[in-house]
Amino acid sequence: MLTRFLTDVRITFNPFSARSKSARLFLSLIPPNARTEGMKVEAKMLPRTSQEPANLAVKFKDGKEMNLDLSKMRITDVMEEVDRHSRTLARKEELLGN
């Protein structure tokens, strides 16, 4: 997964729900140095009884915000969604020539 272009990741999930698996896996995909390099990561855990779906809010470097409902998505789908915008950013960066 391309995480270079993420500046802010907020995840809310209920660990006792089977549908929050992709939320937890998304957290484990964030590289070990990301937090020190300026990415803000916030994971909020819901109490066990809550029925709220797992939610992911991502901000990109160009200011675009993305809000995903993770309860119906597999981790590959989530990665696809996030990577789609990251790839366009990567292409722009390449064309600017660095």
Place this chain on the structure above:
Amino acid sequence: MPPRIRVRPRALCIRCLESTTPFSRPAASYASVATASATTPAPPIHQTIRSAPPILRYPPTQPPSHKPPEVRKTQLHRQYQSLLRSSPLILIFQHNNVKAVELMSIRRELAVALRKVDADRLKSGQDTLAEDIRLQIIQTNIFASALRVVEFFNPEEGTLDHTPHPTDPRTSTSAQIPQTSNDAADERFKHGLSRRAYEVANNRKLKLELEPILSGPLAVVAFPSVTPQYLKAVMSILSPSKGDFPAPTRRANPDYYEPSVQQGLQKLMLLGARVEGKVFDVEGTKWVGGIDGGVDGLQAQLVHMLQGVGGSLTSALEGASKSLYFTVEGRRMDLEEKEKGPEEKKE
């Protein structure tokens, strides 16, 4: 040493089959093979009148297991089973790409905090557990499987039930030997790696309460007994919160604020806990950590309460009997006075 004579089983078989045919070719080329059945000695007398003592067909500490016992997976499975059976309180964390250095410094801080609790407990003469509490990273799927075995596999009868009693004069040995065969499929095995345990645990209709939690990278902290004192120390190090479990202050413990520790703690999330077979979420875990004095404290509270109940109960019961005693006594006095009354008048 007598000369070794090769026996060819196939040749023997051919001879058995073709014995009816008139032209049998010489199957066995050795004379001794042909007469082998005739010279089999009768079993000794004592073998015919009493049964042979059972023989253990495997090392007593290594009963046959369903999966190959020498591989790492099997040993981890066994280790996790024993961890789950021996620790009533287990905290479950998720670790997201924690680096080795960070993990090392977190473990160091945890050990320091636990040793402080140890010193406190030694003063009050309680046992210390700091050596046994560690942050351990687990293989999630093997742990889940081990938990299934621990939860669902409850072998009822012992394997030693059919063995003759060691004091029985008919037995030739005093050792208790289970009559299980050296085969993993034996139904009587009751260890967690047996085939029966595997089959019971693989029943997908049985659902674990912890099932949704057991995915992704996990680490556990296991406590050998439910001691909120230690739980509090661990929680305040690994998942500090403002109210109940404050992190050590910068002045008290400057090492805790090293970047390697803090960066590692950002990636460590408390998911829940398993306390004496029951599953708690983060709030529940905090509640368990907030019990003062632990199990002993709760027991003391209960005893105190029951003592109060007993005291009031005895006083209530006593009250009834006392009042009865007083009325009866009063009535007796009354009667005596009445009896005395006329006598006095007569005099």
